[in-house]
Amino acid sequence: MSNFDTSQRIFRFSSSEAIKHVILIFGALIVLLPFYVMLSYSLKAPAEIMQNTGGFFGTQEPFRDDYCIKLGNAVADCMVTPWIYNYQTAFEKAPLLRYLLNGILVTFSIFFIQVVIALPCAYALAKLRFWGRETVFALVLFCLLIPVHAIALPLYIMLAKLGLTNSYAALVIPWTISVFGIFLMRQFFMTIPDDLIDAARMDGMSEYSIIWNVMLPSAIPALMAFAIFSVVAHWNDYFWPRIVITGNRDLFTPPLGLREFKGDADGDNFGPMMATAVVIVTPLLVAFALAQKRFIDGITLSGMK
Amino acid sequence: MANIRLSNISKRFGNTDVLNGIDLDINDREFVTLVGPSGCGKSTLLRILAGLESADTGTVSIDDTDVTRIRPADRNLSMVFQSYALYPHLSVAQNMLTPLKLRDLSFPQRLPLIGPLLAKTEYKTLYQQIKNTAQILKIENLLDRKPGQLSGGQRQRAALGRAMVRDPLAFLMDEPLSNLDAALRVHMRSELTQLHQRLRATFVYVTHDQSEALTMSDKMAVMMKGKILQYGPPDEVYHNPQTIDVARFIGSPAINIIPGSTDETGCVSLFGKSLETHVSYPHSTLHIGLRPEHLSLSENNGNSFPGIIRHIENLGSDLFYHLETEGMSQRIVVRSSQSEGKRLPLGSLTYFKAQKNKLLIFGESGNRLTVKSQKLAEVA
Ligand SMILES: Nc1ncnc2c1ncn2[C@@H]1O[C@H](COP(=O)(O)OP(=O)(O)OP(=O)(O)O)[C@@H](O)[C@H]1O
Ligand SMILES: [Mg+2]
Numbered sequence A: 001m002s003n004f005d006t007s008q009r010i011f012r013f014s015s016s017e018a019i020k021h022v023i024l025i026f027g028a029l030i031v032l033l034p035f036y037v038m039l040s041y042s043l044k045a046p047a048e049i050m051q052n053t054g055g056f057f058g059t060q061e062p063f064r065d066d067y068c069i070k071l072g073n074a075v076a077d078c079m080v081t082p083w084i085y086n087y088q089t090a091f092e093k094a095p096l097l098r099y100l101l102n103g104i105l106v107t108f109s110i111f112f113i114q115v116v117i118a119l120p121c122a123y124a125l126a127k128l129r130f131w132g133r134e135t136v137f138a139l140v141l142f143c144l145l146i147p148v149h150a151i152a153l154p155l156y157i158m159l160a161k162l163g164l165t166n167s168y169a170a171l172v173i174p175w176t177i178s179v180f181g182i183f184l185m186r187q188f189f190m191t192i193p194d195d196l197i198d199a200a201r202m203d204g205m206s207e208y209s210i211i212w213n214v215m216l217p218s219a220i221p222a223l224m225a226f227a228i229f230s231v232v233a234h235w236n237d238y239f240w241p242r243i244v245i246t247g248n249r250d251l252f253t254p255p256l257g258l259r260e261f262k263g264d265a266d267g268d269n270f271g272p273m274m275a276t277a278v279v280i281v282t283p284l285l286v287a288f289a290l291a292q293k294r295f296i297d298g299i300t301l302s303g304m305k
Numbered sequence B: 001m002a003n004i005r006l007s008n009i010s011k012r013f014g015n016t017d018v019l020n021g022i023d024l025d026i027n028d029r030e031f032v033t034l035v036g037p038s039g040c041g042k043s044t045l046l047r048i049l050a051g052l053e054s055a056d057t058g059t060v061s062i063d064d065t066d067v068t069r070i071r072p073a074d075r076n077l078s079m080v081f082q083s084y085a086l087y088p089h090l091s092v093a094q095n096m097l098t099p100l101k102l103r104d105l106s107f108p109q110r111l112p113l114i115g116p117l118l119a120k121t122e123y124k125t126l127y128q129q130i131k132n133t134a135q136i137l138k139i140e141n142l143l144d145r146k147p148g149q150l151s152g153g154q155r156q157r158a159a160l161g162r163a164m165v166r167d168p169l170a171f172l173m174d175e176p177l178s179n180l181d182a183a184l185r186v187h188m189r190s191e192l193t194q195l196h197q198r199l200r201a202t203f204v205y206v207t208h209d210q211s212e213a214l215t216m217s218d219k220m221a222v223m224m225k226g227k228i229l230q231y232g233p234p235d236e237v238y239h240n241p242q243t244i245d246v247a248r249f250i251g252s253p254a255i256n257i258i259p260g261s262t263d264e265t266g267c268v269s270l271f272g273k274s275l276e277t278h279v280s281y282p283h284s285t286l287h288i289g290l291r292p293e294h295l296s297l298s299e300n301n302g303n304s305f306p307g308i309i310r311h312i313e314n315l316g317s318d319l320f321y322h323l324e325t326e327g328m329s330q331r332i333v334v335r336s337s338q339s340e341g342k343r344l345p346l347g348s349l350t351y352f353k354a355q356k357n358k359l360l361i362f363g364e365s366g367n368r369l370t371v372k373s374q375k376l377a378e379v380a
Helices: A002-011 A015-041 A046-051 A066-070 A082-093 A096-127 A133-144 A148-161 A168-175 A179-190 A194-203 A207-218 A220-236 A239-244 A254-261 A270-290 A292-300 B042-050 B092-104 B114-118 B120-137 B152-164 B182-199 B210-216 B234-239 B244-249 B374-379
Strands: B004-013 B016-026 B031-035 B057-062 B077-080 B170-174 B202-207 B219-224 B227-232 B256-262 B267-270 B273-279 B286-290 B295-298 B305-314 B318-324 B332-337 B349-354 B360-362 B371-373
Touching (some): A082 A096, A082 A270, A096 A220, A133 A179, A148 A239, A207 A220, A220 A270, A270 A292, B042 B077, B042 B202, B077 B152, B114 B120, B227 B234, B227 B244
Parallel strands (some): B031 B202
Antiparallel strands (some): B219 B227, B256 B286, B267 B273, B273 B371
């Protein structure tokens, strides 16, 4: 009897819940639509893309690769299956693997240095008492309001004067101090009891060792949240690499790779372009899927009580 | 082990004086309790002693060496916190290992993974120390657990373990029992006392609970408003409080403070009755302190005072009668043992008498006045 009651309660239809879900599903569809298009285009032949035929997968009928013919090959050798052609071109025409490695190197260097700088700053702002602390924190908050684009030009000029444009340093250095990271970690450190830090001091830890051995392990959830923001932002960043990487294609990050297919003499080549886009977003999606639970813990910061 | 001397310690936070010129001498192997109401500066004093806070004036010395400017870790004291402050991401054993590692191992030996390979024998001795300590505290089976998987009492022991492993000069404890339930608290009290005897170390123990101070300590320092009002063995403080504030703070139920006065010879009277007790010179107002156990119900005779029973507190072994008396807004508490027979009904009129030799007499300013016997007064 009681079992029956609870099951009834669990499956009871609630109109407000239903409306919430309808709205959320609708929102999710809007967000997912571009992904659907991206995936679909990455599989289809150019003609199908232009004429908008072939459904999601396209017909996958072999078509003639004009570029191949231009190179003087026989027509029979130049018939290609659309999805294979798209992905092959993505990797061949642009050194996509190299771009992916660059992306990994740059995003992880940025994140690593950001953490190395933000944790001590956050610790000082949250737990040490010194003259002017509130002012410094106010400055941090103020810096949160500065849009990147506003300071892009001065930054570029500084890097250029130092002769650092077209280098990994140019991609990494401007992002190494993350005020958002400092702010986020400071808020989190505020919740860590002072006693814990005092206990560590009694045990003989130095302030730096407290940061790395006590604060860091307790701050993993917050750090995960910060990692998402930082890695996603810099993996996907198009603006800054576009500015500082002008000549050397070896330094391209994945989003710059998309440009390879834009505005060619033979027109836009959407199939390979979308295939590149798929390859670029996949690492993030896979990483998210693997660490989904921790990511969500991190975002809600509910990992610590 | 260690004697500790605090001299002339003062501390202000912003505009509030938290400590005003504190002097405290703690002998080797003593169990000293700092007790006082909330906010009187006990924790601050303990933190200054630990080195976690710096004093504005004054010096801290341990074993006759001035350590005022020395880092907490180098003072070789260990501290147990109210919240236990165990490292949440480490197991109990690793929690206990941390201070040992930091004291005994070099930097490369402390590194994770490589360290234990570099210094196998060192780690072995450290783990042996941890095991020994765990044995004393009966937490051997908890060594692999994280603090989050322990009960309050177990966490308390783990925190004690972390403090004990490195054999400090003295133990500092800031209300270590206040997060435990009542039964466990009483049990841990006796365990701590035993531990103190076993370790033969100096203990400095902060509490706002006077019964902890009375039961556990060799000496207690009663603090109020940033001053030590009295410092001495619990018996001394209880039976011989130097000020009215100490008398009021120590003892449960609280001492009865009754206004009194003297005649021109200095003879003290209570509720208009002369008590045949003299103070050295006449006072117009006095405070007379009488502990509930020094009052008893009695017949209506020339030495007793009337009161109406308003409340009865039954503690099992004892009964405490709260009596309303004429001219007193505060009720007077009288102890009576259960065996004294019949329980009197609420609202009934009864009489009580005082043991005159137990009177504590305080002047208007709250300082204790010396009492002279009638004979001496007559001689004078
Ligand atoms: N960091 C600080 N900044 C400002 N004021 C402080 C600070 N630490 C303590 N105080 C103040 O100093 C006074 C004494 O604090 P302390 O913690 O020593 O009291 P306590 O006797 O330990 O009280 P409790 O029994 O409640 O723990 C309090 O009034 C408190 O508000
Ligand atoms: Mg305190």
